[in-house]
Amino acid sequence: MSEDLHEELIERLAARGDGVTAGGRHVAMAAPGDYVLDDGSLRHGPHHVDPVCQHYGVCGGCQLQHVDDVALANFVMERVVNAAKGQKLEPEHVTPVHLSPSGARRRASLHGQRVGGIALGFREAHAHTIVDQKQCPVLAPELEAIVDPLRRMLQRREGKLAVDIDLTLTEQGVDVGIKGFKVEGLAETEAALDFAREHKLARLSLDQGYGPEALWEPEPVTVSLSGVSVPLPPGAFLQATVDGEQALTAAVTRWLKGAGAVVDLFSGLGTFAFALAKQGSKVLAVEAERAAHLACKAGAAGTQLPVLSMHRDLFRNPLLADELNRFPAVVLDPPRAGAKEQVGRIAGSTVQRVAYISCNPSSWARDAVTLIEGGYRLVELRPVGQFRWSSHVELASLFIKG
Structure with missing residues (x-):
C-alpha cells in the first residue's frame, strides 16, 4: 500500500x-x-496502457488490452506456474513466455443477429448480446477485412436472422463457414456464389441443419503444417496463430529429437506429427475425429514422410501400456478436459519422454501428477500466450522417466 x-x-x-x-x-x-x-x-x-480497440471493455473477446506486454507475459507465466504449484509440481526449468503479436489470429468464430440492423461480431463479456464489430486488432488482416462484407451480405436477407460464422485463414485464402444461413432457390444460391467469387473466398460452407456443406470451393482447401499441405475439413481444430503453432512445435521437436518412433495422441490434422516426421521420427498419429484423421492421412499420402494415421477414440479406448511400450516418446495435445485415462496408461508404460501440450493448465496439472507418480520428472515447462489479450493460456511441457 x-x-x-x-x-x-x-x-x-x-x-x-x-x-x-x-x-x-x-x-x-x-x-x-x-x-x-x-x-x-x-x-x-x-x-x-490505452486499449487499442474501440470495443474493449464491452466485447468479451479480450480481457487484457489495458496491460502492457510485461504484465501480459507475467499473467501467462503465473497462470501456468501457479497451476503447477497448486499440485505441488516443481518443474526443473521454466522458459520465458511466448506471446503472439496482434493481428495474428488465423481463426475466429463470430455471431450475427438482426437487431434492427445486423450485429456481427463476438459476444459481450458475460452476456449473449453481440457486439457489432467495427474493428478487431487480434484478427489477421485478411479475416478482419471480410467482416464488413459479410455484414452487408446478411443485411440483404429479410426476416429474422441468427447465424454463427467460422473464419479461417488457409493457403487458398479465407474459409467462411456459416451455420443457420439457409439458401433456397436459384436466386439465393447465385447471390451466395457471387459473394464468394467477388471476395475470392477459399471456401464458403453452409450448415442448414444437416452439417456443413461446401457451396463454393474452387480448389481443395488446405493449411500448411510444417510445410505439408493438409486438407482442412470445415470446423477442424487448428492452432489459433501460426507463430503460436511454431512455438509449440519447436518445443516438441527439440524435446523429442532423436526418438526413432513417436506416437502422437489426439493428433488432429497432424500439427506435431509432420514436424516430428520431418526431423526423422516415424510417427503414429492417433485421432478420434474422423474428418481430422482422414485429413492427416491424406496429407501424409502426398509426401514421403513416415506418418501413419490411426482412427481411435482415446477417451473410450486409450492406448494400453503394452502398445505404448513400443515407442520411446509420446506427444499428446488433448482437449481442455485433459486425458486422465490415457495419461494413466502412459504413467504405467516404459515410454521415456512425454511432450504434453495443453490449453488448460488446471487439467494439465492434474494429469501431470499422475505422470509424476508413475516415475516421471517435469523437466521443462513453456508458457504460451497465443490468444493475445485474452485470459486463455496454453503450455508445452516435457516429462522424462527416471
Whole structure:
C-alpha cells in the first residue's frame, strides 16, 4: 500500500483478468502497479496502457488490452506456474513466455443477429448480446477485412436472422463457414456464389441443419503444417496463430529429437506429427475425429514422410501400456478436459519422454501428477500466450522417466 492510506495497490491479475489488491479486492480494468482509490477510480501505474480497440471493455473477446506486454507475459507465466504449484509440481526449468503479436489470429468464430440492423461480431463479456464489430486488432488482416462484407451480405436477407460464422485463414485464402444461413432457390444460391467469387473466398460452407456443406470451393482447401499441405475439413481444430503453432512445435521437436518412433495422441490434422516426421521420427498419429484423421492421412499420402494415421477414440479406448511400450516418446495435445485415462496408461508404460501440450493448465496439472507418480520428472515447462489479450493460456511441457 502507498503512503496514502486511501489507495490500494493492484499487485497482480486474477485468472479472468481483474486486478487484485493485497487484501483480495478484485478491480476490473486494473493493471499491476495501478492504485485503486476509495471511490473505485484508478490511478494508473507503469503497466497500464490505452486499449487499442474501440470495443474493449464491452466485447468479451479480450480481457487484457489495458496491460502492457510485461504484465501480459507475467499473467501467462503465473497462470501456468501457479497451476503447477497448486499440485505441488516443481518443474526443473521454466522458459520465458511466448506471446503472439496482434493481428495474428488465423481463426475466429463470430455471431450475427438482426437487431434492427445486423450485429456481427463476438459476444459481450458475460452476456449473449453481440457486439457489432467495427474493428478487431487480434484478427489477421485478411479475416478482419471480410467482416464488413459479410455484414452487408446478411443485411440483404429479410426476416429474422441468427447465424454463427467460422473464419479461417488457409493457403487458398479465407474459409467462411456459416451455420443457420439457409439458401433456397436459384436466386439465393447465385447471390451466395457471387459473394464468394467477388471476395475470392477459399471456401464458403453452409450448415442448414444437416452439417456443413461446401457451396463454393474452387480448389481443395488446405493449411500448411510444417510445410505439408493438409486438407482442412470445415470446423477442424487448428492452432489459433501460426507463430503460436511454431512455438509449440519447436518445443516438441527439440524435446523429442532423436526418438526413432513417436506416437502422437489426439493428433488432429497432424500439427506435431509432420514436424516430428520431418526431423526423422516415424510417427503414429492417433485421432478420434474422423474428418481430422482422414485429413492427416491424406496429407501424409502426398509426401514421403513416415506418418501413419490411426482412427481411435482415446477417451473410450486409450492406448494400453503394452502398445505404448513400443515407442520411446509420446506427444499428446488433448482437449481442455485433459486425458486422465490415457495419461494413466502412459504413467504405467516404459515410454521415456512425454511432450504434453495443453490449453488448460488446471487439467494439465492434474494429469501431470499422475505422470509424476508413475516415475516421471517435469523437466521443462513453456508458457504460451497465443490468444493475445485474452485470459486463455496454453503450455508445452516435457516429462522424462527416471
